[in-house]
Amino acid sequence: MKTVCFFTLLVISSMAIGDSTWSIVIETGERCLYGLRDCAVLSNGNAVISLTGAFEDPFLMCFDREGKILWYRHILEGEGSRAFESHGDLVIMEDGFAACYHSEPRATGINTDVAVVRMDSSGGILWTYILGEGDEEIWMSTDMISCPDGGLLVSGCPGQQIPGAFVFKLSSDGRLEWMTQPDEIKGFALSVMKTVDSDYAVLVNDEYSNSTIVQHITSNGLVSAPITVSETAIPFRARTSCIDNSFWVFPAIESHVLYAYRLYPDYGTLHEIFAQLPRDSEAELADVMEEGLLVSGGTDDGEDALLLRYDFNGNLLCERYYDTGGIDFLYSADFSNQGILAIGQTRADSGEERDFWIIMTDNSGFVEGAEVTENGILLIEPERMHIELYTRGWVMACAVSNEEEEATQASHDLMKVTGLQTGYLWIPDWQSLSCAEGWLVYALPYMEHDGILQEGVDSLMEMYPDAYIIWVSQGRDRNTMTIEDYFSVYI
Numbered sequence: 102m103k104t105v106c107f108f109t110l111l112v113i114s115s116m117a118i119g120d121s122t123w124s125i126v127i128e129t130g131e132r133c134l135y136g137l138r139d140c141a142v143l144s145n146g147n148a149v150i151s152l153t154g155a156f157e158d159p160f161l162m163c164f165d166r167e168g169k170i171l172w173y174r175h176i177l178e179g180e181g182s183r184a185f186e187s188h189g190d191l192v193i194m195e196d197g198f199a200a201c202y203h204s205e206p207r208a209t210g211i212n213t214d215v216a217v218v219r220m221d222s223s224g225g226i227l228w229t230y231i232l233g234e235g236d237e238e239i240w241m242s243t244d245m246i247s248c249p250d251g252g253l254l255v256s257g258c259p260g261q262q263i264p265g266a267f268v269f270k271l272s273s274d275g276r277l278e279w280m281t282q283p284d285e286i287k288g289f290a291l292s293v294m295k296t297v298d299s300d301y302a303v304l305v306n307d308e309y310s311n312s313t314i315v316q317h318i319t320s321n322g323l324v325s326a327p328i329t330v331s332e333t334a335i336p337f338r339a340r341t342s343c344i345d346n347s348f349w350v351f352p353a354i355e356s357h358v359l360y361a362y363r364l365y366p367d368y369g370t371l372h373e374i375f376a377q378l379p380r381d382s383e384a385e386l387a388d389v390m391e392e393g394l395l396v397s398g399g400t401d402d403g404e405d406a407l408l409l410r411y412d413f414n415g416n417l418l419c420e421r422y423y424d425t426g427g428i429d430f431l432y433s434a435d436f437s438n439q440g441i442l443a444i445g446q447t448r449a450d451s452g453e454e455r456d457f458w459i460i461m462t463d464n465s466g467f468v469e470g471a472e473v474t475e476n477g478i479l480l481i482e483p484e485r486m487h488i489e490l491y492t493r494g495w496v497m498a499c500a501v502s503n504e505e506e507e508a509t510q511a512s513h514d515l516m517k518v519t520g521l522q523t524g525y526l527w528i529p530d531w532q533s534l535s536c537a538e539g540w541l542v543y544a545l546p547y548m549e550h551d552g553i554l555q556e557g558v559d560s561l562m563e564m565y566p567d568a569y570i571i572w573v574s575q576g577r578d579r580n581t582m583t584i585e586d587y588f589s590v591y592i
Contacts, residue, residue, distance in 0.1 A: 158177055174224055395408065
């Protein structure tokens, strides 16, 4: 039996819901390797979502206050030796946002990089900084925050849960201002925060003493000696925040209890809280704000997603359950003046295919149009949409047809004559192409069946002498080359 506590009476809360609440499901397909990584509400009220996926370039989406999509795009295409497929943290800036990623070592174990991308609210890239371009070291990011001067502070380590932490500071225009020296931070950097004196602090798991420490870092990069805040190491997903001039550490959720510690100015423990979560839930800390703590997750049986709010004494302020008709779960959430933006997944009871679920509630967790059951569960019917997440990569552009039937036939004829893999797509769905509208008939530089690739390409050029190579993705740049240049470089 679920209990729901309300800030006000249900009727009053329902009447107060504005047009800025919405719920959307993005259909992903059966073999989607992308995952939702972070969400944030911009200063103008728009919502930004980051996605990353194995072997794929990062993907971003932006929705307006009513849940209508404003733009979506790939970034960091071809920037490194492999895709920036991990992390994906978002940080809100005055006139846009920043995103932080790192590549994965996988089988090679070398040459991973960290990428920071500064963007405006329209999806334009202002600057990009990549750490590790000129070496074969392993660089992985763990946290990123904004700085008072408009710059960014990033923490990381040389590999997953490997000691040897670093912190670096970027200026507002993307220049590296300073980076901590090797061995200054010996453990695994969990999280960074701003302090009340405009300096910074990094939370670290110390491998040598198996304890948790904090190290102060001045605004010009000088690192203090470590201060122990816990005699035991805390989980790697722990985080730290500075709220109302107090330092807070949030180790983890264990046995349905959220633990948190408020620290003295010298980082000794001043106050501990224990927030009891529902016994039938699986949840994680999603956001820390001046009003308290925001937790997201779902029920153990998978039927409902949930959002919980607690104050800094561990008292439950609000509890909301959501049901879209399938198996629902909310990975993370962001609390703002606009409301609560949350991201997760929904899956049909009978199927394995999962779709991405994005929901914007009001500050008390309600959504306009939701039906409230006797148990307080909000029944929601999200709007469904499809967005092409995956890039086609380099294709041979052959012709544009006004009608889909013509494109279908042209693609079939092209494959039959050349033996190449062929297809067609609607041009406005791929932002890197042109402003022309129509169905683009293309061929891939691969054979559909056994055959000689060069002979297939020669046959294609006889049919379409003006064919050329173009990179097809949701990125903003239009990248083209001749077929001859492509085969001399890539084949």
